[in-house]
Amino acid sequence: xxxRIAISFFLIGFLVxxxxxxxxxxxxxxxxVVIPEVALIALQFExxxxxxxxxxAPDMAGDQxxxxxxxxxxxxxxxxxxxxxxxxxxxxxxxxxxxxxGVILRLTAMEITGQGRGEMGRxxxxxxxxxxxxxxISGIGSCYTGEGIQNGHLLSYEVEIDPDQLxxxxxxxEATLSVVYTLTDDN
Numbered sequence: 001x002x003x004r005i006a007i008s009f010f011l012i013g014f015l016v017x018x019x020x021x022x023x024x025x026x027x028x029x030x031x032x033v034v035i036p037e038v039a040l041i042a043l044q045f046e047x048x049x050x051x052x053x054x055x056x057a058p059d060m061a062g063d064q065x066x067x068x069x070x071x072x073x074x075x076x077x078x079x080x081x082x083x084x085x086x087x088x089x090x091x092x093x094x095x096x097x098x099x100x101x102g103v104i105l106r107l108t109a110m111e112i113t114g115q116g117r118g119e120m121g122r123x124x125x126x127x128x129x130x131x132x133x134x135x136x137i138s139g140i141g142s143c144y145t146g147e148g149i150q151n152g153h154l155l156s157y158e159v160e161i162d163p164d165q166l167x168x169x170x171x172x173x174e175a176t177l178s179v180v181y182t183l184t185d186d187n
Contacts, residue, residue, distance in 0.1 A: 038082040039089065041183040044149050046074035053159045065166070067103065067159045077109065077137075078152040079183050080144040081118075088186040089140040091121065092133035097177040102166025105129045106158040107179070109136045114151030118143025123153065129179065138186060 043049070055065045081089050091109070099105055107129050112120040119141025127134050137153060145152035 035082060037084065038080050039183050040080040041091065041181055042078045042147075043181065044076040044078060044147075044152075046076070046149050049075075051075075051157055053157075064163055065161065067161055074149070075155040076149050076152050077155055077181060078145045078147055079121075079140065081140050081183065082142045083140075083185075087141075088138070089121070089183055090135050090186040091137040091140070092182045092184060093127075093129055093136045094133045094180045094182070095129050095131050095177055096180055098175055099130070099177065100166075100173050100175050102162045102164075102168070103175075104160040104162060105177070106160065107134075107136060108156045108158075110154040110156060112145065112153060115146035116144050116151060120145065121153075126158075133182065136181075140183070140186070 053067055055067050058064060058066075077091065079091065083089060093107055095105065105128070106126055108126045109123045111123050119139070120143050121137040121140035124136055124138055127136060
């Protein structure tokens, strides 16, 4: 008898489960996605990080001193940036230390190259560096340049002499400078 009752309940449950329409049930929860603002910058070097610019004494009396790079360091500027809507960033370069009188230090950030994606910055061309920040790359949105050499902006340095100022200064001198790069908001 108990067995018949158990079998009857099993059959009734089976029939109800298989032949009665099921009701859809839902469950949910909130998921939040947060993408943080990012502003990272790095320099990558092919070779040494030092760039020596050495004056060459003239070979002939009456010629002027010339400056040229004693080594050819290739410096790559990499950055990662995530900005708010309608926000842009820029890269500035600032000389720390005193550029000798009569010496002009110029920098060109070449156009972007490599494996990066997004709204990369554009070069502002050949610029003269000083102790004041100089905008070398502008228009950076949300992007990444790729990491390491052959990615980002290749930096090219040139040194020129202003003979009027160099010879008025009338001193042999040596200067050690640093060029500091900053990724900052542009607007």
